[in-house]
Amino acid sequence: MARIAIIPGDGVGVEVMKQAVRLLDVLSGEEGLALGWDEWDLGADRYLRTGTTLTEEEFTELSENYDAILLGALGDPRVPSNIHARDILLGLRFRLDLYVNYRPCRLLHPDLSPLRHGAERPMDLHIFRENTEGSYGGLGGNLREGTPQELAIQEDVTTAMGVERIVRRAFEFARERELGSVTLVDKANAMPHSGRLWRRVFREIAEEFPELESEMQYVDAMAMDLIRNPDRHEVLVTSNLFGDILSDEGAALTGGMGLAPSANLNPGVHALFEPVHGSAPDIAGRGIANPMAAARCVGLLMGYLGRGDLERAIDEVVTAAIAEGVTTPDLGGTRSTGDVGARLADGLAELLTTHP
Numbered sequence: 001m002a003r004i005a006i007i008p009g010d011g012v013g014v015e016v017m018k019q020a021v022r023l024l025d026v027l028s029g030e031e032g033l034a035l036g037w038d039e040w041d042l043g044a045d046r047y048l049r050t051g052t053t054l055t056e057e058e059f060t061e062l063s064e065n066y067d068a069i070l071l072g073a074l075g076d077p078r079v080p081s082n083i084h085a086r087d088i089l090l091g092l093r094f095r096l097d098l099y100v101n102y103r104p105c106r107l108l109h110p111d112l113s114p115l116r117h118g119a120e121r122p123m124d125l126h127i128f129r130e131n132t133e134g135s136y137g138g139l140g141g142n143l144r145e146g147t148p149q150e151l152a153i154q155e156d157v158t159t160a161m162g163v164e165r166i167v168r169r170a171f172e173f174a175r176e177r178e179l180g181s182v183t184l185v186d187k188a189n190a191m192p193h194s195g196r197l198w199r200r201v202f203r204e205i206a207e208e209f210p211e212l213e214s215e216m217q218y219v220d221a222m223a224m225d226l227i228r229n230p231d232r233h234e235v236l237v238t239s240n241l242f243g244d245i246l247s248d249e250g251a252a253l254t255g256g257m258g259l260a261p262s263a264n265l266n267p268g269v270h271a272l273f274e275p276v277h278g279s280a281p282d283i284a285g286r287g288i289a290n291p292m293a294a295a296r297c298v299g300l301l302m303g304y305l306g307r308g309d310l311e312r313a314i315d316e317v318v319t320a321a322i323a324e325g326v327t328t329p330d331l332g333g334t335r336s337t338g339d340v341g342a343r344l345a346d347g348l349a350e351l352l353t354t355h356p
């Protein structure tokens, strides 16, 4: 039995996770798929109530007793320091060593593209962002803070081990999916030290995958190319910082935050799935958050559990709902979070009975 810990978290996270659980309910009837889940009360409410973010016992239980974690979102205006989000989300990411941030950017419906030619050249891009190193390690500090002479150092850290494992995962993924190419995105002209390391390791690993084309492109050129040629690239592998930015660009080119799922993986060991969007305090509690990103996280979870067929089925029902206009206001519709969640759950149940 695959055990899943559900952390609805804060704001719209709670609303969209309710809909994700509806899909789990449908999926748990599938033959050959044994699923069990528990909901965890972690987030701003619990922090404000008890002063606790994530205890050691909770961390141990989450890491040892579950096959995967499904997280809604963390962030709440009542906790301006955001300490609970840092402790829980970054705590899990670093302590479970979730070194792969995987973000698929696929145009599910032609109307979702903001590009003039987006529909004729639909994006189907897989971004592998290094998730534990680079500029986001928090190394550095400030001197003479608050004065005109202030100095700030923000270190950018790259290790051969860190590069090797994310690049390898990107190539393995391309091979598993029988894709054609993997592209390294960097800024080796302006950042030559880390650039040399990324490029050396990338070339070495590419040799182990002779059937795949390997390319290298600077991040500024890639940012433009994704707009000019949205269907040109298949798999991108890149650093934490560039991956953060390019994957948001990819989300914007394929329907926006309400649709974008992500996986944080230590492949085969730990997995955490979360919508790319945050807790969206501006719309929380109004019943209008788009639950499709959360639904697609359930899809990524199914893929991770070896059920790519169910991942595709979830994308199919999301696409059908969009085509029918059963959408929340962010996609131009008038439906509520619950309406869309019900449409997805019913659609999935029907799809699974008609195409078992």
Ligand code: ATP
Binding pocket: 012, 016, 073, 074, 075, 076, 257, 258, 276, 277, 278, 279, 280, 281, 282, 283, 288, 289, 290, 291, 293, 328, 330
């Ligand atoms: P956080 O600080 O938790 O990341 P945020 O509001 O700063 O939250 P996001 O939650 O990513 O950042 O949201 C950015 C904007 O996108 C929100 O203000 C909201 O209007 C919109 N948005 C985000 N998620 C959704 C969603 N699921 N459905 C509809 N709109 C959304």
